[in-house]
Amino acid sequence: MHILISGAGIAGLSATLDLAARGHRVTVVERAAHFRVNGSPIDIRGDAIDITERMGLLPRVRERRVRTSELIRFVDADGEPVARLPLAALGDSDDDIEIPREDLAGVLVDALPADATVRFRDSVDALTDDGAGVDVRFASGRAERFDLVVGADGQHSGVRGLVFGPEREHARHLGVYVAVADLPGAAGADLPNPIYNFPGHLAGITRYRDRALAVLMFRSEPLDHDHRDLAAQKEILRARFAGHPEWEVPRLLDAVLADPELYFDSASQIHLPAWHRGRVVLVGDAAHCASGLSGRGTSLALTGAYFLAEELDRAGGDHVVAFERYEARQRPYAESGQQSVGTGADIVLPPTWEAIAARNERLRAMVG
Known part of the structure; x- marks a missing residue:
């Protein structure tokens, strides 16, 4: 399938690797002029460490470990x-594993397949899902058709806004x-x-x-x-x-x-009753932002992207089945991460x- 990923942060890059590894053709659009790497060091915890190992990236991640x-x-x-x-x-x-954000992004970028397309200074402007595919109009004026669209564009997700409504309806400050x-x-x-x-x-x-x-x-x-x-x-x-x-x-x-x-x-935080609608699905902070206070955002991005790609593979490309299974597996992680904010x-x-x-x-x- 030809899959569009909106956002080239940790969730978007992880989804690109996981989906491309299973034979999908992936196009990524990123609003910024370059890969987004600013921010303080981040943590990879629990099952996300195992996911990183399955992606073949754990040795390179461990080499870049810091202890801030x-x-x-x-x-x-x-x-x-x-x-x-x-x-x-x-x-x-x-x-x-605590790792600088730019280092984890660098590990993911270095692992991107040569046939993955990344377009900077562009974003999704409109989506039309007719059941058989999704017609996408970009801010650049370009128009293309995709089999699936993945919103991995963060806490203020534009894809989520187009499909699920204004952020204020889902955000919890x-x-x-x-x-x-x-x-x-x-x-x-x-x-x-x-x-x-x-x-x-x-x-x-x-x-x-x-x-x-x-x-x-x-x-x-x-x-x-x-x-x-x-x-x-x-x-x-x-x-x-x-x-x-x-x-x-x-x-x-x-x-x-x-x-x-x-x-x-x-x-x-972002709280949604569902992370998918039709042929559009959300991953990472776009779906279930736990906030930086949780220390779980990176781990949730890694597990969610992997579960999504794995379930699409298991379902033989049936996105209806795959999206439901992805959400069933990821939601307990997301809810635990959101609850971890605590004090x-x-x-x-x-x-x-x-x-x-x-x-x-x-x-x-x-x-x-």
């Missing part, structure tokens, strides 16, 4: 350590916003990853290999802004963090305001000075 979470240290306004974050507090285990930007001049091997909190806010540095990232987070009700308006995003961050001279906050804010590829988004925000973003002090005392007791 183990180096997290909470600091005070003067930069003095006050507590460290044990892996148990995050629900992590020693078997989990978790009360947190996250920003990640490059932080030049701050890299250093084995240096700690410090985090400073003031009520409802976080400013931190994430280091791995020769890179460093500025991370800003804050608690907020849903904000009315265009998630593609970079200037508006930076003004939101300026308003939230300006006037705080403590520790490295001004330096981190400057880095965020200077980064032309700033990542800024809400921590939100994560209370650990990294205590709402008051009293809560910050209590968090620090609790973490110190955990490590003895």
